[in-house]
Amino acid sequence: MFKKFSRSRPVDDDEFFSRMISDAVMDKVRDGFDLERVDELVSKTVPRFIDDMAPELAASMMRNKRSLRGNKRMERGYNKRMRKQWGRAFDLYGVVHAVSTELGEKVANREREDLTSAQKHTLEALTGLHVSASRIAGEVLALLSQGYPRGALARCRTLHEAAVIACVIADSAADQDHSDLAERFLDHEIVTLRRDALQFQKDHEILGEEPLEQEYLDDLEARYDEVIAKYGQEFRREYGWAKKFSPDDNLRALEEKASLSHVRPHYQSASSEVHCGARGLGRNYIEMRGVTLRHAGKINVDLTWPADLALSSLLQVTFSHAVQGNPDGPTIESLICMRALEEMRSACLDAFVAAQAAIDSAEEKIVKRMQR
Template identity: 25%
Template structure:
């Protein structure tokens, strides 16, 4: 598609001149000079740019047809669990909406419900992102997004079992992050050619930060400082929160998803999206696009974490409806697991990416 070999053409021209002038290629390049070469390359780039601009729609037409064809094939294998997850997302969204409407209608001053409702809405949005990534064949990207979804589930569960003060601390901890971000922004804004923060904004952010430290103590300025009273330790990691919530059994998945977020040698050499290919092929595969492999973990983890966050929200309005809704979500999660096994075994039987 976009293919040219200017290097060979250039060297061929240089060698012809060298032969004619009875010089070596290096001398010819030296006579031409770097400035002239760069100007010539600029002109060549402009000519190719015009051609690419004219033909871009035609170039992309074939690519988009390939993408659509791939997604249709993927859907043939994974349609049941994908439909199941989408329905779970819709159910969780409607349940959350009903509780929040009730909260607003009754003018309840309930900071805990308000904060967890925000976490729940965020979880729905992340789940929708994950679903789209999975439909397009990006299991590794979906697993990376699940990392945030798991964090939502952990925090929502802790807050749902805590008091109003804990929820208020979590809500107000965003101002600590604002202060830290403002310092980083001020440090780099000039280099980035960004507009500088005005003195009034800086003072306002700093005053809010100082008032919260005065209110809650120096420990509040630390990462996860909102949860200090739960642990009474200086440094609180996400692993501490995870263990406290009872969701630490998902830690292997969280650690694996972190590999999909941060770049290291493992993240570039091992792909969830090639998990089946590793079994059937000996040669190295450099995956640079979608795959229909590896959907089991992100589908299963997304369902578990979204349902867990929804149950945390439902627990704040305990009634028959909430209890039955929680049980229905668990039933659908079980059905999803069965459909995942069926889809995975179907792909395994094929023995290769289709």
């Protein structure tokens, strides 16, 4: 049997576990144990060893206040440097984000009378998209300020999708042939709800969850049948709501309709941070002072690109909501605000570029000193 783990033994001893296993095996050999049965011994005893050791190791790690204090000191130092290097850029990003959100709130909360059904649906869809875009843009800022530009890039992907959908819905608002696009978009919710519900119902037991109530499922099925009868079988597809507007009902085709196809390369690159494929693994490396490192934590560089993508998409959604798809039409206030937002966005990106340039310059000086 393995010896009991001593709580006084340091858990950071890299040789400890292998030594324990080796000692146990050698004890058996001295007792006349056949070396050919080592595999059998290990297969039987290692699971018990792991079961015994894991709780004690976890408890010891959680008691390790020294490591916790060290990590907190590193975190404070990192945040202080990030603020010093990128503070101006973060502040301007926050201003653009806040003004855009406030403009969307004004458009959504304005009292209106005598809106047509199509106008109501357009306002509802664009308001919802703007709310989502504002929240995601805030998430991008949070990720950037914490040193996770690749995580921010992943959220930029969703922001781009919101921008594309907002643009095509706003474009169709005044199109008599496609004025029902917003209604189709909103009605498509039931397709996703039903799909998710059926998947959950299939897997609820293995998840350890209670099944969905049959009454709820019956309601979903009835609503689903209604929209399929209303729009046709193709409505079941992911972008089935756009089939009438775009025969090729996919995001790429909608990008063409929204004149945003030029963003496709950025979107594809951002997708590698969402789907864990081999391409995304290639981004796990970073060059630092002539050395290639695997990057598993925070960094203080490469923040400009996701900031640019996020603000571009946010302003596109804001324009669609406040100007192009506004049932009141473009007002002087909304036009002035959009122009001001563009000015602030430009200043914000200049601040990001300047911060990166300052870091690059400082790094070059360090490398030169190292090469002397």
